[in-house]
Amino acid sequence: KAGVTQTPRYLIKTRGQQVTLSCSPISGHRSVSWYQQTPGQGLQFLFEYFSETQRNKGNFPGRFSGRQFSNSRSEMNVSTLELGDSALYLCASSLASNRAQETQYFGPGTRLLVL
Amino acid sequence: GQSLEQPSEVTAVEGAIVQINCTYQTSGFYGLSWYQQHDGGAPTFLSYNALDGLEETGRFSSFLSRSDSYGYLLLQELQMKDSASYFCAVRAITGGGNKLTFGTGTQLKVEL
Numbered sequence: 001k002a003g004v005t006q007t008p009r010y011l012i013k014t015r016g017q018q019v020t021l022s023c024s025p026i027s028g029h030r031s032v033s034w035y036q037q038t039p040g041q042g043l044q045f046l047f048e049y050f051s052e053t054q055r056n057k058g059n060f061p062g063r064f065s066g067r068q069f070s071n072s073r074s075e076m077n078v079s080t081l082e083l084g085d086s087a088l089y090l091c092a093s094s095l096a097s098n099r100a101q102e103t104q105y106f107g108p109g110t111r112l113l114v115l
Numbered sequence: 116g117q118s119l120e121q122p123s124e125v126t127a128v129e130g131a132i133v134q135i136n137c138t139y140q141t142s143g144f145y146g147l148s149w150y151q152q153h154d155g156g157a158p159t160f161l162s163y164n165a166l167d168g169l170e171e172t173g174r175f176s177s178f179l180s181r182s183d184s185y186g187y188l189l190l191q192e193l194q195m196k197d198s199a200s201y202f203c204a205v206r207a208i209t210g211g212g213n214k215l216t217f218g219t220g221t222q223l224k225v226e227l
Contacts, residue, residue, distance in 0.1 A: 004157075033214070033215065035217075041219075042202070042217055042218065042219035042220055043158070043202060043204075043217035043220075044217075045214050045215060045216060045217075048214055056214040058214070090157065090158070092158075092215075102206070103148075103160045103163070104160065104215060105160070106157040106158045106159070107157060108156070108157050109157060
């Protein structure tokens, strides 16, 4: 099975611009979660999507949004970029089988640099 | 909300045993996971504990005490390739779904 894929892998934007990142989960996985990773803050949960619905949301401003399509692929969007948005954005997929144990499989991430 | 604490850095020699501790505060606790991340790589799943006790997977073991809100990852027969960051993560039920809250990570350096 192919793993989680994310595009693009690297991105450079300037302040005020917006960006859209894409994530394709492992085939058969219905849940997609997004995380922001920075050296100072570690891995921080952004949101989780399941069956095209946002099921959970972290403590990020409204500039961060996402969506999930019927094929479970997901996109996240950041509008009005700030310098502090520079980070590695990781997507993780899981089966969402409602079992207590649920392994998340991470993609390689998109490294965003805001200048 | 949820919060986790783990040491920022641990150094050990090849062949040794190292323990990485994690304490957490959360409501609606489901279980404690451990992930490994090499520099420039994606986090990969190592283990999961939902019940008290020790889970063993090869050279890696993970322990959980729900009453103490504490867990640890034990790495035996350390190898150079084990040099990486290790994250504990709490899975908690929130508002109909679930989310994973990660600790800030422990950087393990394995030396000769």
